[in-house]
Amino acid sequence: MGVDSFIRHNHVSPATFDIFGPPGITEKMAHKLAAYDWNLTEPSWCSLRVHDVFPERLATALFPGPDGFPCRQAGDAVRTDPVVYRNEWIEVAAASCDHRIPSLIYRITERPRFVIDQTRMAELGLVPGDWLRLLKKRILGGGAGGPLAAQRRRDEGVEEWTVTEPEILYDRIRLEESPAAVGYIGDIGAGSENLAQVDSLLAGVTLLVCSCSFLAKDRDKARHSCHLCTSDLNLLVDRIRPRFLLPMHLSKSYQGRSALLYDELELPPGVTLLRLPPHLTPRPLFTRDMVRLDRPEEGM
Secondary structure (H helix, E strand, C coil): CHHHHHHHHHCCCCCEEEEEECCCHHHHHHHHHHCCCCCCCCCCCCEEEEEEECCCEEEEEEEEHHHCCCCEEEEEEECCCCEEEECCCEEEEEEEEECCCEEEEEEEEECCCCCECHHHHHHCCECCCHHHHHHHHHHCCCCCCCCEEEEEEECCEEEEEEECCHHHHHHHHECCCCCCEEEEECCCCCCHHHHHHHHHHHCCCCEEEEECCECHHHHHHHHHHCCCEHHHHHHHHHHHCCCEEEEECCCHHHCCCCHHHHHCCCCCCCCEECCCCCCCCCCCCCHHHHHHHHCCCCCC
């Protein structure tokens, strides 16, 4: 249901948005978009690039907004690993779980950054300069090969030093850091195959965002509707050990009592619980409200 809101807020943006989902997502998007009359299209409208994620391939279709979002097939790509998307900053991996329909889980991982350890630089006598910019381009894949001219301290001055293997030098001066990662689990059941997929894809993420719909006492309801309860989430957190946990998608049957769900979570040492802010849907405007707006009190 969030797709409608997304389109409403972004369709006039001159950009192409990538949307990923289980097999069949393109057909569903085609039906949804065809339900509207796009009679006021503009050349600046956005386009949607929709990807059906199969185990062995990505099937892509383009819905160009300036043409009224028709469905145009854009070809298939072979999947050789879990990654379905990457850019300069992140890569996104996906795996399919069961919710009586395929339901994807995701891992968004920060790609390695070019970061220099100033202490190691000083130990090697290296002097910062434009050569670091060239080294960065080399390491990130945009620079020319061959030796690199760096600067280092020599006696009382600075000399140029020809580095024959820049990649090895970078390994010596890089700052060691672990890339941040976000794991996302929507609606899935607690079956052993689902748990194995979660273990494989999401172990050690920085932040786990996970659906948790039911209390432990309502475990049978969770099993019947193929959702997770708090005892299931406790098991998942203990297995993958994220640094932060954000439970979401609490069942409306606990409306106003969501604290009960948080109370049942048993987090291992090192895991911090994040809570969704309380949300109250504003009541609709009534006729009497409109009359009061039309006739403000005297002196207002």
